[in-house]
Amino acid sequence: MTNLDAYRISSEPFYRPVESEIALFEAAHKSRMPVMLKGPTGCGKTRFVEHMAWRLGKPLITVSCHEDMTASDLVGRYLLDTDGTVWHDGPLTLAVREGAICYLDEIVEARQDTTVVIHSLTDDRRILPLEKKNEVVRAHPDFQVVISYNPGYQSVLKDLKESTKQRFGAIAFGYPSPDIEAEIVAREAGIDRRTAEVLVRIAERSRNLKGQGLEEGASTRMLINAGLLVAAGIAIEAACQVAMVVPITDDPDLRDALTGAIAACL
Amino acid sequence: MTNLDAYRISSEPFYRPVESEIALFEAAHKSRMPVMLKGPTGCGKTRFVEHMAWRLGKPLITVSCHEDMTASDLVGRYLLDTDGTVWHDGPLTLAVREGAICYLDEIVEARQDTTVVIHSLTDDRRILPLEKKNEVVRAHPDFQVVISYNPGYQSVLKDLKESTKQRFGAIAFGYPSPDIEAEIVAREAGIDRRTAEVLVRIAERSRNLKGQGLEEGASTRMLINAGLLVAAGIAIEAACQVAMVVPITDDPDLRDALTGAIAACL
Amino acid sequence: MTNLDAYRISSEPFYRPVESEIALFEAAHKSRMPVMLKGPTGCGKTRFVEHMAWRLGKPLITVSCHEDMTASDLVGRYLLDTDGTVWHDGPLTLAVREGAICYLDEIVEARQDTTVVIHSLTDDRRILPLEKKNEVVRAHPDFQVVISYNPGYQSVLKDLKESTKQRFGAIAFGYPSPDIEAEIVAREAGIDRRTAEVLVRIAERSRNLKGQGLEEGASTRMLINAGLLVAAGIAIEAACQVAMVVPITDDPDLRDALTGAIAACL
Amino acid sequence: MTNLDAYRISSEPFYRPVESEIALFEAAHKSRMPVMLKGPTGCGKTRFVEHMAWRLGKPLITVSCHEDMTASDLVGRYLLDTDGTVWHDGPLTLAVREGAICYLDEIVEARQDTTVVIHSLTDDRRILPLEKKNEVVRAHPDFQVVISYNPGYQSVLKDLKESTKQRFGAIAFGYPSPDIEAEIVAREAGIDRRTAEVLVRIAERSRNLKGQGLEEGASTRMLINAGLLVAAGIAIEAACQVAMVVPITDDPDLRDALTGAIAACL
């Protein structure tokens, strides 16, 4: 009844490879090995998985995980209908049955039942027991699990269990090199290369402040936001304030440091 | 079936610009960049977003966030009907489908699932997966997310995640300059300019007590309340007690300090 | 369908004014300013709001707040009917639609969603968005919010947010002067003035013990209870024990101190 | 439809008065003043309220409170029926409508919403707002609230609010004098007076150990249990072990002390 057409990616999502991540993902995909994408906020993990889904011609079902998400949100539930209760597959079950890549974004945020539910799908059993239905769904040959994981966030209290981690092949992501990042920012924001390079230089200085009061430095995404404001006619200093300073800190010293970094690069 | 007429603002909400906030918002709106309005209680953030919605001719759906709000409160849920369960769009989904500005007031108060639900809407994907329906809603071209954020409130335990913050362009608000504030108070409370100036002077003294036992000084909203009482025939000292002292502190020393501040300005 | 007749107060509730509280409330009511009544337990806040509702000829909807109360308890919910789910307005929505004074007693006890729900009703918007219904209720011109607040109870963990407090005009209440209190007690308990004066003298001594192990001294309500027992034939010492000592402390020293206070006044 | 016949007490419950508690309760009942019965476990509070209900010819609805009890458990709820949802009065509402004494046993154990729900019933308003029904039930003239309260149990975290306590007249209970207690035990257990006196002497020694490792000494109820075992042919030492030692402590020293106390009294 349901099919995956809504989850197919019809046009190529722009992705600028940095190292061998495409080859590694393709190798893992061959045996449908579960893949963990590790890296900081806004460095392109979500874009990468969209690109790979397009490249491999597989539908992609993305679930943004959060701490109130339950296993039922993934697996499905009974809903009351005029004909009594009817089972509705959740996004994971849909991916398992029909053969999609299921991308669980920031899975570590979810409750443990969400994590445990993928265990039987990420070893050689490749089954999903729907306990409430007494049904055992065998995974479609194309089904693959991908998760994202931000190493900066995890704490002792909130981390994946060892028995979950060990099931995954992991690919590490970082911010791209200055050249590549300027290319990305210019393209995505629709600004000239020189302005993009200025923004990248500002980002580098911002990233150096990480750990000195700043939780994370400016991400590629923030540079694109600054670029978009410039493209809309805002002066570059003001654009950087709006996109790269005000959103991330209220500390006057840090604001000064960031404002100084911006001035130094112009 | 549902349309957004109830959410259109028919007459111009009075807003007195302070700096370049209107131009910044308009630039961000051009690329539908998510916007974060930062500033203390009662300084005019809500009024600003109403003004901008009117100015841009866009419907505005406002949601006051709180710690018991769930993603379903935003996104929608199945309700039981005579024909079985029927899906009802929540306010966010309505805004996404029909193209409104969705204003999430004090989003940091909400549970994390509420915050995470906007992630796929605030990057270039601009989609809202309704997991319980297996539907992916692509955002209407006019849809934009605006959130408010009070820097004084956040703590380590309750703050937006870095991966949320980095998606937003942010505009900082403060209390207006004395001149502008007196203009606003006189207009909104229906009192003469001289009385309004007295109230603004009292507010300035009150704001200086912030951090000395007072969580926040008097907001513009409180000045308007004092003005309304004066307009209703209450003496200015009594009006200031009712609107600017008794609501915010029970500490005898602070009450004395505030009472002194009032006396000094009359 | 529903109307407010059940909430109209047909006969004048006895209220003995102490200061200018009636004038202040009437001034606030003129602009429908939200009002906060501050003061200790049993000093007459609830009686005052009933008196004002009667005086102003407005229906009064009172809600006793508690920590398990949700926004739905105030706003309304869908109930399942033979014709599917039907929306039932909660007490706040009823007051908003039909134009009543809505009195939220001890609102600080409630969960934050209850508090936040009144934000859009307590600024110039005066709207109540029923998110679950996608309906925006504009307040009836007579609608006004009144809340009570006991300064002795609040702690850092459980207090109103600054952004809530600043919306209210606040009137402070205390115990009435001895003369007025004796008048009230004699009238309400049906005892002679002399006995009432004795009870008030005992109350004053009891209130002096506040902070020396006693959380609060005897309230006017407790004096009336003692008076009622006297009127029913119980000796005054025994009546004071039952109404003013045993209910509030189990500490032998405090019981002795209170018993001594009673003996000293007879 | 529902009536209170099931809650009438047809035969006199045996109650042996200790002081003037019957007169005090009757005086409070005259003005339907809320009554709080204070005292240790098993000293006869429940029996007293049953006796008073019988004496006054009023039906008695008893609710054993516990920490998972909600206001709905007291007030009522909508239940789904073939004709849609139908309201079912809870035990408190039943008592309010039909005029019963409502006895809330160990109310301090309940969640705060349960406590707050009785506020409007325990001042001169005597109303119960059924918020979910938009109905205001005015109390039947015979309705009275009685609560029990064990001073030994309360802690800072779990106590009645001052605003609740101050609404009640309170009667303190303790264990009866030896003579009266022996009379009670002999009667209830069906044993001879001499054996009952031995049990009472053992109880006195046990009560002296309170605070020396024992949370509470032997209650009258425990003496009756011991008496019942003796009446069933068990030797008095063994009966005392089963009814008065083993249930309350596993500490070997305390067991020895209690065993010594038993031996000393035989």
Add this chain to the structure above:
Amino acid sequence: MTNLDAYRISSEPFYRPVESEIALFEAAHKSRMPVMLKGPTGCGKTRFVEHMAWRLGKPLITVSCHEDMTASDLVGRYLLDTDGTVWHDGPLTLAVREGAICYLDEIVEARQDTTVVIHSLTDDRRILPLEKKNEVVRAHPDFQVVISYNPGYQSVLKDLKESTKQRFGAIAFGYPSPDIEAEIVAREAGIDRRTAEVLVRIAERSRNLKGQGLEEGASTRMLINAGLLVAAGIAIEAACQVAMVVPITDDPDLRDALTGAIAACL
């Protein structure tokens, strides 16, 4: 409609009495006194209550309590049927109506509402108010409550309330004497007496390690498990490892100590 045939015990459960526990239980049963069985894990409390139910010819309803159990799990609930909601008695209500022994295993694990629900059944009232039904069930003359309680488990945070404990006659259980225990193990595991004696000697050594890192020593149940493995052809050392060492500790030193204890007894 429902009857208790499913809960009758048709053949005598083997129980080897150790002291006078059968006589004590029978005496308590005469007046239907609530009985508490105290003792360590696996010493035969459950078997004893099954034996007594068979001996007294009474049906036995056993409920294993746990921390997520609610009063409704015991008392009953409304279920939705084609004819609307229909009340279904829980196991306790069934026992109360029809006259069974209701055995609440490890009641201290349950939430307090579960504990409080038995209060009115364990004093002379012997009633069970079904508050949700406004029904008061009077206990069948044969109804009796039995609970089990393991003194080693309780902590300050999780213990029965004094007002619960004082309602019970209590019988203390321990491990049987070596002779009796060997008899039990030989019979239940189907092994020869000599092997059983060896197992009992090992158990004694294991029990001596209690408090030296071991939470509890080997129970009779564990000896039977070891015996069953021996009967199935496993060597006695391996059987003791599987049944008496590996399940209870992962500490290498304790494993060595237990292994040494096994070797010493062979």
Add this chain to the structure above:
Amino acid sequence: MTNLDAYRISSEPFYRPVESEIALFEAAHKSRMPVMLKGPTGCGKTRFVEHMAWRLGKPLITVSCHEDMTASDLVGRYLLDTDGTVWHDGPLTLAVREGAICYLDEIVEARQDTTVVIHSLTDDRRILPLEKKNEVVRAHPDFQVVISYNPGYQSVLKDLKESTKQRFGAIAFGYPSPDIEAEIVAREAGIDRRTAEVLVRIAERSRNLKGQGLEEGASTRMLINAGLLVAAGIAIEAACQVAMVVPITDDPDLRDALTGAIAACL
């Protein structure tokens, strides 16, 4: 209606025995003794139970436990149907009725009600009371409970109760000897023996780092993942990074140590 065909294992799951675990399991199975499989993540416990189910010709129902799992998830629940509520057996009840091996994976993660529910099934009673149905299911003669338990995970706060542990025979698992492990890795990943031996040597070094910052060393499962990447054309160093380093640590020193271990073995 339901039968267990979906839970039968049709072809032999590869299992390489390490010690006498097959004989021990078969002996325990003879008397249907509950079995606990103890050992670290990814060492083959799940594969072993699948192998044993195949070997013994019994259907296997596996449940991955997690901290949000309730007893109802195991036992069953009422679902609303057109004919009213209908009971649906959960996976445990299905196994009990029809005679399957029920494998509760990582049971210690589950809430206590899940653990307690198996108590009456794991002593000689072998019954499952379905309290919500007032039904007592007697276990099919083939029913057996198997649980897994990772000693490295348990803490004081989250462990099985002694009364649960003592019901089980326990079999300890570790990583296989190098020879056997290489055989397993070569077979499962489809790589040559020499490469598998290299991977095993790397794993040994990784396991030596356990406790020096690494929660657990490389499991057999991780070696197979590395092998699969090699088989897909990835160089062995890169494959080890993806499968054995990046997933389990973000600490730069540990990454260096692991990278050094890989280099040393090539």
